[in-house]
Amino acid sequence: MPPAVRVRDLRKRYGALEALAGVSFDVEQGEVFGLLGPNGAGKTTTVEILEGYRARDGGEAEVLGHDPGRAERAFRERIGVVLQHSELWPQLTVREVVRVFAGYYRHPRGVDETVDLVGLAEKRGARVKTLSGGQKRRLDLAIALAGDPDVVFLDEPTTGFDPSARRTAWELIRSLRELGKTILLTTHYLDEAQQLADRVAVIVGGRIVELGTPAELIGASARAEIRYRSNGEQVVVETERPTAELHRLTGEALARGEELDGLEVRRPSLEDVYLELVDENDA
Amino acid sequence: MSLYAHELRAQQLSFWRSRESAIFVFVFPLLLYVLLGSVYGERIDGRPAGDVLLAGLLGYGCANTAFAGLAITLVLRRESGLLKRIRSTPLPAATYVGALLSSVLLTFAIQTVALLVLGNVLFDATWPERPASLTVAIVLGAAAFAGIGLGAAALIRSSEGASAVVNVILLPMAFLSGSFGPTRDFPDWLQAIADVLPLKHYLELVDGILLEGEAVWHDPGSVAVVVAWGLAGLLVAWRRFGWEPRER
Numbered sequence: 001m002p003p004a005v006r007v008r009d010l011r012k013r014y015g016a017l018e019a020l021a022g023v024s025f026d027v028e029q030g031e032v033f034g035l036l037g038p039n040g041a042g043k044t045t046t047v048e049i050l051e052g053y054r055a056r057d058g059g060e061a062e063v064l065g066h067d068p069g070r071a072e073r074a075f076r077e078r079i080g081v082v083l084q085h086s087e088l089w090p091q092l093t094v095r096e097v098v099r100v101f102a103g104y105y106r107h108p109r110g111v112d113e114t115v116d117l118v119g120l121a122e123k124r125g126a127r128v129k130t131l132s133g134g135q136k137r138r139l140d141l142a143i144a145l146a147g148d149p150d151v152v153f154l155d156e157p158t159t160g161f162d163p164s165a166r167r168t169a170w171e172l173i174r175s176l177r178e179l180g181k182t183i184l185l186t187t188h189y190l191d192e193a194q195q196l197a198d199r200v201a202v203i204v205g206g207r208i209v210e211l212g213t214p215a216e217l218i219g220a221s222a223r224a225e226i227r228y229r230s231n232g233e234q235v236v237v238e239t240e241r242p243t244a245e246l247h248r249l250t251g252e253a254l255a256r257g258e259e260l261d262g263l264e265v266r267r268p269s270l271e272d273v274y275l276e277l278v279d280e281n282d283a
Numbered sequence: 284m285s286l287y288a289h290e291l292r293a294q295q296l297s298f299w300r301s302r303e304s305a306i307f308v309f310v311f312p313l314l315l316y317v318l319l320g321s322v323y324g325e326r327i328d329g330r331p332a333g334d335v336l337l338a339g340l341l342g343y344g345c346a347n348t349a350f351a352g353l354a355i356t357l358v359l360r361r362e363s364g365l366l367k368r369i370r371s372t373p374l375p376a377a378t379y380v381g382a383l384l385s386s387v388l389l390t391f392a393i394q395t396v397a398l399l400v401l402g403n404v405l406f407d408a409t410w411p412e413r414p415a416s417l418t419v420a421i422v423l424g425a426a427a428f429a430g431i432g433l434g435a436a437a438l439i440r441s442s443e444g445a446s447a448v449v450n451v452i453l454l455p456m457a458f459l460s461g462s463f464g465p466t467r468d469f470p471d472w473l474q475a476i477a478d479v480l481p482l483k484h485y486l487e488l489v490d491g492i493l494l495e496g497e498a499v500w501h502d503p504g505s506v507a508v509v510v511a512w513g514l515a516g517l518l519v520a521w522r523r524f525g526w527e528p529r530e531r
Contacts, residue, residue, distance in 0.1 A: 051371055053527070073373045081371040085528075086364030091300040100296075103289040104372040147372065 004029045004064055004151050004182035005050060011058035012045050012206075019045045021206040022059065027184055029150075032177050034197030035186040038278055042206040043186035044084060047155050050184065051081050064150060077105060080144035080152040080181075084159070088139065090129035094120050097128060098142050105147030118142040118172060134165035141172065152176060154185040158192060170195055190271050202274060204281040210273075218270055225268075228260040287378050287385075294386035298356075308352035309394055312344035313401055319463055320406045328465055330494060333406030335465070338493045340398055342486040343462035345424045348391040351449045353383070353432035358445040361436070366526045376526075387432075388425045395421055409493075416492045416499040423499070423506070424485045427513030431481065434516030437524035456482050481512035 005027035012020040020042045027033040035043045048054045050063055052071030061068055066075035088097050098115055102108035109117075115124050118138040123131060131139065137157065144152055157173065158166045173196050176183055187193055193200045194214045202210040202217070210217055224242035226249065228235055239245040242265055253260050268276075299305050316336060323332045360366050369379060395417075402408030411417045435452070439445050457463060459473055460482035466474060477483045484505035491497040500506065 053367070053371070073375065076371060076373045079371065081368070083364055083368055086368045088363075088365060088368075089297045089300070091302075092297060096296065100289075100293040101372065103293070104286070104369075104374040106373070143368075 006062040009059035031198045032183045034193040034200040036193040037203035041203045078150045080149035082140045082144045082154045084155045088128050093125050095124045101143040101146040109148040114142050151182045194270050202277050209277050209281045225266045228263040290382035308348050312340050316340045333402050333408035337402040337408045338490040339462040341489050343457045344394050346428050349387050349425045349428035350432040351453045354435040354449050355445045357436035358439050359442050362442040362528045370526050391425045412496045419499045420488045427509045430513035431516035434519035437520045440529045481509050484508040
């Protein structure tokens with residue numbers, strides 16, 4: 001199966017700012033792919049090139065066999081888009097909004113089915129202006145799904161959400177994967193990438209600095225930390241060979257008949273790895 | 284075709300559902316007609332007041348609906364990201380713009396009928412002798428003012444400023460052009476300004492059709508000025524209009 005999204009050496013410049021300095025990745029069909037990075041890293045630029053909003057300055061981009069730069073109608077029939085910021089007609093009801101968008105596509109998903117899918121069944125007849133922020137975001141997702149797309153682009157789908165709304169949104173995005181959709185999402189939240197994405201590309205300063213499954217990203221760093229307290233002082237030992245180091249430390253303590261207070265061995269979390277990557281590359 | 288009909292329906296739905304736009308665009312000219320019709324006497328400059336004001340408000344209504352209403356709506360939709368969002372659907376841009384303009388024309392056509400009925404019932408206004416010419420004038424005027432509206436939307440940067448900018452243009456223009464009463468006694472320099480405004484010329488067309496029973500082509504000079512303004516607006520829109528929010 002060819003990849004749903006194929007990007008090679010993608011480049012984009014805004015005046016003096018090099019927003020993308022050669023980005024390459026594939027998103028396989030049915031995969032949830034996360035673009036993770038700090039603000040201004042080039043996430044939105046990448047996604048907006050793939051959605052057909054921006055022209056690229058160099059490199060190749062392909063979505064479902066289409067060149068998004070041409071933004072043909074056949075291409076737009078097959079993608080769904082959730083923008084970072086967008087508002088819909090405040091006076092229309094949820095159902096009316098979804099019906100308007102469904103009408104733009106040749107083979108739309110059923111209107112009520114779409115509304116139910118995003119969990120707005122009870123709000124079907126409610127005006128958009130009466131919805132909460134989280135409900136509006138779900139409506140954004142509903143209109144992205146209205147045309148029954150094969151690839152869905154989600155640009156920071158949960159920015160500004162409270163924790164419980166984020167969890168609900170995550171459930172929703174997982175249910176999209178079960179529908180067989182290919183999903184490309186951007187986020188600056190690590191836990192979001194870790195929770196949702198099959199693979200994550202960490203992008204900093206317009207370059208991909210790491211790419212792999214969340215587990216691979218953590219595993220990419222062999223480093224571990226051994227922490228304990230000695231005479232009331234916190235001791236932190238960083239090592240790439242935690243087994244041997246731990247053996248040595250505990251052996252010495254045993255020989256002295258001591259207990260190592262608060263002993264713990266920590267593998268770096270994705271967050272540690274991520275922050276390290278950002279620091280290294282953002283200089 | 285069905286996509287166009289679908290979008291036209293969506294445009295009309297969002298227009299009528301929004302109380303602000305429905306009142307500002309649709310009800311306001313009718314209200315002004317009732318007010319002005321009540322303060323002027325039976326005749327204005329020896330002509331029946333009901334007919335003179337009807338022509339004036341058909342002009343104001345046209346500029347209000349097609350220029351002001353369209354420009355404000357488009358800026359709001361652009362700045363809210365709605366236009367950008369719609370760009371990524373299969374709906375062709377031309378279909379969107381076509382349906383938007385048709386929606387404006389439809390709204391103004393309904394308003395025209397409402398003004399005619401109102402004038403007939405309240406102010407003894409006569410039914411137009413030349414309905415075909417009036418129809419042509421209305422389509423021409425709505426198209427021209429919509430062109431100017433598109434151009435204005437392209438130049439206005441923020442949704443906060445849209446309504447202010449548009450009204451600062453619309454109200455003086457309507458006043459100078461004679462929408463609200465005769466301008467014969469205005470100082471020369473004000474009349475000179477009015478002479479280059481599209482509304483003045485559009486009003487001359489409508490006035491000629493309604494009050495003198497003239498055909499729309501009786502005054503080709505005025506037709507030319509109206510068309511020229513519409514084309515100028517379109518040219519600005521063509522060069523400057525964007526689908527994405529300006530702010531941010």
